[in-house]
Amino acid sequence: MRHNKNIALSVKDLKTYFYTNNRCNKAVNGVSFDIEKGKTLCVVGESGCGKSVTASTIMQLLPTLSRIEEGEIIFHKDNEKINIEKLERNGKEMREIRGSDIAMIFQDPMTALNPVYTVGFQIAENLKYHTTLSKKEIREKTIRLLDDMGIPLPEQRVDEYPHSYSGGMRQRAMIAMAMACNPKILIADEPTTALDVTIQAQIFELMDNLKKNYNTAIMLITHDMGVVAELADNVAVMYMGNIVESGTADDVLRRPTHPYTKALLDSVPVLGRGRDQDIKPIKGSTPDPYDRPIGCQFAPRCNWRTESCDIMPEISNISETHEIRCHKYKEIFQY
Amino acid sequence: MIFVISFLVYFGLDLTPGDAVSHMISPELAATITPEKLEAMREAYGLNATFLERYWIWLTSCLKGDFGYSMAGGVAIKDIMVKTIPATLELSIVALIISTILGCSLGILSALKKGSATDSGLTVAGMAGVSIPEFFFALVAILIFGMHFQWLPVGGRLLPHYETLLDRIPNIIMPSMVLALALTAGAMRYSRSSMLDVLSREFIKTARSKGLPEWRINILHGFRVALTPVVVLIGFRLPLLIGGSTIIEQVFQWPGIGNMFIRSVRASDYPLVMMISLMYVFVVLTASLLIDLLTALIDPRVRLGKE
Numbered sequence: 001m002r003h004n005k006n007i008a009l010s011v012k013d014l015k016t017y018f019y020t021n022n023r024c025n026k027a028v029n030g031v032s033f034d035i036e037k038g039k040t041l042c043v044v045g046e047s048g049c050g051k052s053v054t055a056s057t058i059m060q061l062l063p064t065l066s067r068i069e070e071g072e073i074i075f076h077k078d079n080e081k082i083n084i085e086k087l088e089r090n091g092k093e094m095r096e097i098r099g100s101d102i103a104m105i106f107q108d109p110m111t112a113l114n115p116v117y118t119v120g121f122q123i124a125e126n127l128k129y130h131t132t133l134s135k136k137e138i139r140e141k142t143i144r145l146l147d148d149m150g151i152p153l154p155e156q157r158v159d160e161y162p163h164s165y166s167g168g169m170r171q172r173a174m175i176a177m178a179m180a181c182n183p184k185i186l187i188a189d190e191p192t193t194a195l196d197v198t199i200q201a202q203i204f205e206l207m208d209n210l211k212k213n214y215n216t217a218i219m220l221i222t223h224d225m226g227v228v229a230e231l232a233d234n235v236a237v238m239y240m241g242n243i244v245e246s247g248t249a250d251d252v253l254r255r256p257t258h259p260y261t262k263a264l265l266d267s268v269p270v271l272g273r274g275r276d277q278d279i280k281p282i283k284g285s286t287p288d289p290y291d292r293p294i295g296c297q298f299a300p301r302c303n304w305r306t307e308s309c310d311i312m313p314e315i316s317n318i319s320e321t322h323e324i325r326c327h328k329y330k331e332i333f334q335y
Numbered sequence: 336m337i338f339v340i341s342f343l344v345y346f347g348l349d350l351t352p353g354d355a356v357s358h359m360i361s362p363e364l365a366a367t368i369t370p371e372k373l374e375a376m377r378e379a380y381g382l383n384a385t386f387l388e389r390y391w392i393w394l395t396s397c398l399k400g401d402f403g404y405s406m407a408g409g410v411a412i413k414d415i416m417v418k419t420i421p422a423t424l425e426l427s428i429v430a431l432i433i434s435t436i437l438g439c440s441l442g443i444l445s446a447l448k449k450g451s452a453t454d455s456g457l458t459v460a461g462m463a464g465v466s467i468p469e470f471f472f473a474l475v476a477i478l479i480f481g482m483h484f485q486w487l488p489v490g491g492r493l494l495p496h497y498e499t500l501l502d503r504i505p506n507i508i509m510p511s512m513v514l515a516l517a518l519t520a521g522a523m524r525y526s527r528s529s530m531l532d533v534l535s536r537e538f539i540k541t542a543r544s545k546g547l548p549e550w551r552i553n554i555l556h557g558f559r560v561a562l563t564p565v566v567v568l569i570g571f572r573l574p575l576l577i578g579g580s581t582i583i584e585q586v587f588q589w590p591g592i593g594n595m596f597i598r599s600v601r602a603s604d605y606p607l608v609m610m611i612s613l614m615y616v617f618v619v620l621t622a623s624l625l626i627d628l629l630t631a632l633i634d635p636r637v638r639l640g641k642e
Contacts, residue, residue, distance in 0.1 A: 059544055090549055098546035106544075111537040114556050115636055126545045161635040177545065 007076055008184050008217035010034040014071035016057045025289045027053040029241035038215040042228045045238035051221045055187045059104050060089050077101060100130035103178035104187040108194045109170035113162040119173045120158035126180040145176040168199035185217045204231055225268045229253055237261045240297035247322035257333045258326050259302045304328045340616045345390050348605055403606040412610050423591030427576035429507055430514035435569055438522025443558055446530035464520025473513045473586040510587040514580055525568050529561040563634050570626030574619040
């Protein structure tokens with residue numbers, strides 16, 4: 001564990017379980033990570049590995065039939081430490097953190113905005129509940145926010161409804177909404193999955209600027225390894241509710257050590273290598289969350305598997321920043 | 336639209352056996368009357384003209400504001416309408432207001448407490464309210480509140496000694512409540528499912544992620560969006576309320592249009608039947624226009640572009 005004053009949020013051994021039909025889905029099963037101020041943490045992993053659940057857990061936006069079982073989510077607010085997991089789900093303290101200290105943007109900007117209110121109204125709502133600004137100031141700030149996000153004619157656009165915005169503009173509006181109160185942490189749950197590539201680049205550039213200008217810590221959930229390479233300061237790779245490998249972007253992308261990370265990077269097609277390039281899909285498929293392997297979750301699909309893999313590996317440090325959850329890392333790791 | 340329907344109604348009435356004259360004369364008279372006399376009567380009422388001619392005469396005088404006279408009793412239809420419409424409107428508006436407010440709030444409650452005992456209880460009550468016919472409720476209500484406890488009058492609208500508005504309230508309670516009952520149940524089921532649908536949408540999560548209080552999320556973000564289909568449902572009920580209250584008006588001896596309609600059909604009072612059915616058509620058309628305007632008001636996506 002790295003200890004420094006720049007940590008905005010640290011998650012320790014977090015477990016979030018879902019209960020359906022008397023069965024328990026251990027969606028997040030012992031996740032630990034830190035988000036640093038002014039840095040981007042990219043969380044990658046295939047669908048259903050618990051990335052979004054981790055994000056929702058931090059915001060306490062989980063569905064009713066789920067519970068934080070164990071672990072800590074510590075939010076470092078100025079000099080105060082707030083244990084988010086202890087707050088009441090929709091209670092006053094949690095609501096004060098949401099939107100003002102930690103803000104979130106969602107996958108699909110098409111459905112994330114309420115269709116019956118103007119974009120301005122929806123951004124202003126945030127300011128109304130978290131600041132003491134007057135109505136006039138709120139309006140000016142809303143317009144300024146839209147302007148900052150690169151929306152043309154903000155004075156006019158502020159009074160328009162989401163349906164007259166394009167997908168990219170809606171996501172910009174969402175970011176404006178999230179950034180309204182200068183949050184310490186911005187959680188972006190696959191913010192560009194629903195957008196086309198050119199818009200994606202613009203949105204990421206926007207987020208990168210925000211990080212630089214406001215020292216906002218960003219937790220970016222994504223599938224896209226290209227995005228990770230471009231934006232990430234730190235990377236966490238998740239598989240079946242665990243972080244299997246984490247470290248700086250250099251650690252994870254240049255010296256991937258966990259067999260899953262290696263496999264994940266091998267399965268990404270590279271532009272320019274032509275159509276004959278060797279894309280290796282990861283063999284097998286993700287296990288049923290109700291019928292998990294006993295030890296290392298990746299073991300059944302892993303080429304390095306040995307008997308010791310029937311026991312869940314502990315987190316080991318390869319270097320000061322590079323952490324891994326694998327028994328065989330010493331053999332795999334190479335500089 | 337209204338012309339097409341008026342034509343169809345007129346045509347339908349023309350197809351029914353017998354004409355006004357045959358209903359006007361009593362059976363005893365029919366035995367003695369001469370065919371010449373009958374013919375003279377038909378001539379006098381203008382019934383010998385061709386179908387299209389008669390329709391044209393009726394239509395033009397209607398447009399001039401002359402609705403003709405009821406054949407039973409010879410009262411001007413205008414006067415009958417003036418007397419009965421307020422009674423029906425009074426009943427249906429009260430019922431509509433009660434059912435809308437009650438239905439929507441119970442529906443929201445049910446949706447927010449989904450799966451709880453409250454929700455199940457309301458669901459069962461809602462199903463019962465929708466499926467049991469209203470005349471049954473009316474009779475039960477009369478038995479309990481009118482006869483057994485004698486709290487409320489069993490029927491009627493205005494009595495000679497009634498002077499203030501307050502005097503009239505006891506009379507309207509029972510019919511409007513019974514009429515509202517079935518409507519409440521429908522509105523409740525509808526607003527519940529609409530609300531549940533909206534609450535599972537992504538923008539509710541967005542609203543929550545902004546740290547808004549729950550009431551604001553549920554009412555401002557949730558119900559406001561869930562309202563559109565409910566408004567459509569209620570709008571479509573406007574004509575139903577006037578037509579559907581026929582039974583209630585009968586049971587409670589409410590002197591409204593529904594009551595009048597049944598009497599006029601029984602007496603083959605064609606001019607009156609014509610006018611009342613036309614009025615229904617008019618109400619249906621007005622209601623759908625109203626719904627469109629209301630939806631546009633609630634849902635900005637429906638509004639026409641300003642540019």
